[in-house]
Amino acid sequence: MPATPFDSAILSGLFPTDETARLFSDTAEIRAMMLVEGALAQAQAAQGVIPDTAAAAIHRASLECQIDPAALAEETAQNGVSTPALVAAFRDAMQAPEHAQYLHWGATSQDIQDSALMLRLRQALALQEARLKAVLGALADLVERDGDAVLAARTYGQHATPTTFGAVVASWGWPLIAALDALPGLRQRALCVSLAGAADNASALGPDPAALRADMAHRLGLADPGHGWHSDRTPILEIAHWLTRTALAAGKMGEDLTLATQSGIGELSLGGSGASSTMPQKQNPVGAVAMVALARHVQGLNGTLQGAAIHRQQRDGAAWFTEWLTLPQLVLGAAAALTHARTLTRGLAADPEAMSATLEATGGLILAEALSFALAERMPRPEAQARAKALCREARAAHRPLAEIARAAYPDLPATLFDPARQTGTAPAEAQAFLSAARDRAG
Template sequence: MSEHERETGLFTGSVLFGGLWSDGEVTELLSDRTLIGAMLEVEAVLAEAGQVAGLVPAAAAAAIAAAARGLDIAPEMLAAATARDGVPVPAMVQRLRRAVTGEVAGFVHLGATSQDVLDSAMMRQAAQVLAVIDRRLAQLVARLTALADAHRATMMAGRTRGQIALPVPLGLRIAGWAAPLIRHRRRLTELQPRLLVATLGGPVGSLSGIDPDAAARLEAEFAARLGLTLPPMPGHAQRDGLAELGSWLSLVAGALGKIGADLLIMARSEIAEVRIGGAGGSSAMPHKRNPVRAELLVAAAREVAGRLGALHGALIHAEERDGAAWTVEWQSWPAMAVATAAALNHAGGLLDDLEIDVPAMQARAGDGDDRGSANRFIDRVIADASHADGRLSGEGEDA
């Protein structure tokens, strides 16, 4: 089993199926090597924060930070110990202690526990992954709103409950694909401060053994140097942030699945209002053009939604730390992130190759040209996208 298979699930890491389910950019951000590097950076920052708090001598902090940032630990070096300990941090800390000399080793990992290091490192990874996903969302929204604007006058048969209803502009349907994605970008800016938090609580979440005033300086400096939010208290057994992340990923994947489901119907042979380019071939029927990318959007939405239940189940963290529930998180949210990122790539490719048969649409719509408030709704979505993009990029009104 490959490194990515172990980390993000069988099909997201499979060489054979990776083109369907995986995403190279996001998978690399969640790789074992990237995680080890993030954990070592947490140890470096912990030593530097300890110096600011008066807990670690300056020379020791500098030595630990340099050693942590200079270590190259292959995942294979920690694999056996991780299987034994249930977490890679103890073996990694041992290697870091051996990399420094004398009394300096006693200041390595000062005041922290394994969960502090792993949780904080994973939040650094999550921040990078979410930046990639948000960038792709912005690009997809821009393309969808432009397409909606271009097809204001393209009338098609609106359908409700699988039956032809009244004519409706294609642009309105496409605006309906874009609207939830715009809201999801806003939701992301709202949830990030709750999710991207530093964890530093020590053995039982109370930073025991450290003077409270020094501990306050330590955790504030630790969070600031990692670029993470400082929560009111360490969240060793409070996992709502990751559950919210999973919910958000499922919302995004579900919105993409809606696009895929609509296009699958529109591309049906007996409807043929669109043609999906780059379609897959059949081993038995050479005349077929299978709508693979649209199918993948639906499949990814179902995959991500299925994993959400496991992540919500991990909310039940007993007492001050729960290894069983904690372990479930490692398998769930990275796989959900990879599948969602892959779906965004497929959605972009789908739009690249999409052929819209305007005459076929308008023929089925008949002579009806009553657009009602469709143009106004399309305008609102386009304006909402522009406003959201300005706010999210720091332009426009102050938040």
Template sequence: MTKLTTLPNDTKGLFSKQATWQSWLMVEGALAQAQGETGMIPLAASTEIRRHMRIEDYDLDALEAEITQSMSPVMAIVRAMAVRCDGDAGGYVHWGATTQNIIITGKMLQLRKAHALTLERLGRCLTLLSGLARKTADWPTISRTNRRQALPITFGYKVAGWIDEFQRCVERLIEVEKRTFVLTFGGASGAMHSYGPDGFALSAKLANILGLEVSAVHSRATNDGLGEYVAVLGLLAVACERMGNELYTLMANEFGEVFERQSENVVGSSTMPHKTNPKYVVALLAESAHLRNMVAPALEACRPSHEGDAAFNFRLYDLLDAAGISAYGVVTRLETLLTHLECDKAAMYRNLMINPAPLMSEKIMLELAKSTGRQNAHDIVHHAIVVSERDDISFADALWQEKEVSSHFKDKTALADLLDPATYTGCSAEIAAKLANAGAESAEMVAKHARKLSGQDI
């Protein structure tokens, strides 16, 4: 088992104003390093510029004032960085770059940090779900389709479905990285005007320093990778909502199959002292809906005009910040819920046994079909259910009144042996055990991947 690291409560700090300025300084420093190593600027100037990459060394109030006056935040950073450089090194800061090159590249660094934390937290959730699937692999419960009782399953099978979906979320989040965390650094219009043919080597070097992929076309108007990333986060939100809604429903008094472990000091209602309301699941559902609702605006922001459009940029950058914060919030709330989740095996069995015999209609039908054929067996069993409800007699008695049933089974005991729903859970336990193991493996994999991503920060 991988040792758990301490994770932050939220990622808001990664997208703060100061963190944004820091990301720009890192990009400017990396740009100077790449240009020095490729001979585009003097190596001494490159080294000097990189001495001034810490936002803590700057007068933040002066920066704020300069930004207010110039209405150009990146230019304010460039000027402040240049002033701090000795000799003529300041003249090489931001060499050939444009504002949006710096902003979007800095945004990639910020978002990648949040992405790594989100993956690490999601890995923990998979570990918890795997443990839950293993624990409840053989706990009989009832499946429900169209909100009506269907066939017996185990609770572990239900959990296995969640694990399977979250594994796909992990796959999508990792697979989309190569199209999301991409360097777009081709100057004002993206065609390397200020760099010339050397721009291709420069972009490759800069991407390597920053741990980013390289754009084939450095167009500032191509944002589909970012829109796709938010859409993938939206699918993560949907997975959390699906699981959360199921648990929220099963927490109702009428079900009582799961509940949240809460301190005795937690208050459910200001006016109803008896209430013990769910707290963690509702927080998960609210944050998941918030994240899911970002998908459409993100796609809307992916269609700027011509070769660049600040109006669309502002929308997209704000959405990326919000999505990075919300995605981590979602998986943090998911982990909190799973940590406090308790399952009531007795309540599951009680609900399974509300009207147990009809739940076995499929099994009876398949057995009877051996002598009557499948279609006839279906009609016979369905008729027995109608008679049972109409005449208020047991399902077993109604079945025995059917001549095809009484002739197929040697006695009523043989029929009764097929009417225990706890014995008819299909391959539920096997599936639960399989996904418990798969989920644990995925958790280990994603933890390693997240640590690798975190190590890419320069």
């Protein structure tokens, strides 16, 4: 297998990331770093730190010059960071040494690379937001079409009480709504510029480093954190945590879809499924299990990233390198998980007949809780629970419906007690609340 499936000619279709993968190419990183250098030069010229003519030349070159990533490899391996090689190549490409000497004035490598990363993460968040809205729109369609279908809720893999398919869909969708609602605040806090100089104290950034940082942030469309954050990785951690939340929500959905489509249940059908190499009858829930695998992968990467957040002193090479090894994979994993979720929810369909068959197959035992509370109206609750359990044992032993056994013992029990559709509690209301919220967010 390849080192990473996301750029594999064989596996990339199984772990699709849409446009997100392009944000983590060498070319995308170089272009983002050049844009940061151009914005820095403009902000410095506005403060009189470097000449206006030099800033104009640097900014123009940041948009026009092309730099070969391979040309940076040898020097990057020696320096442990790509910025020095980029700055040297950038200066050569400008072919104007009188202006190029002011490139990267007073900044440090991490300022440029962290700011450039934020430009790419901003785009990654926008793409994930679009996927979230698409999934919510598809889930809302499911609630409208099949939300009233009654099925057996399951806890610990066992039949619990009746619920509705709409409530199940809502349980998938609420975490996505929460993530979507959290996104504006995340952008405001975490998508921030970095400009603090060699030792995080802006010692070579001119007479007013704070104003310079704010101007540079404005030009890049990023937030001004108000301080340096070379060793404070909170912005990275917050973005990674948010992406992990979206992947975990997709993973939960994938687990439920895998179980609901398994042989012997078949309460849901997926729009497309995978074939076996040897068993012609198989239709494997490939997309669903991919969502689960991706969620686990993202969760593990996030744990590694959290551990790497402990930076020694003013900057820590090992911790920073760990970010490079984990963060891109985390972003791509979350993107792929929601890409699968978007595809599956568009083709997902409920099978109300299969759901009803499951309810009937329980012989009414799924209504035992409702029976115990009905009995509690005429006897103490502990006694009612014990009596309901005894009636369930009798129904199992006699292979007769619980309703028949219970009404033989208590003829005045209402027939509606044994109608699963009348025992779904707040499920219909929760489904409708989710439908309204999802429509509102999906647009």
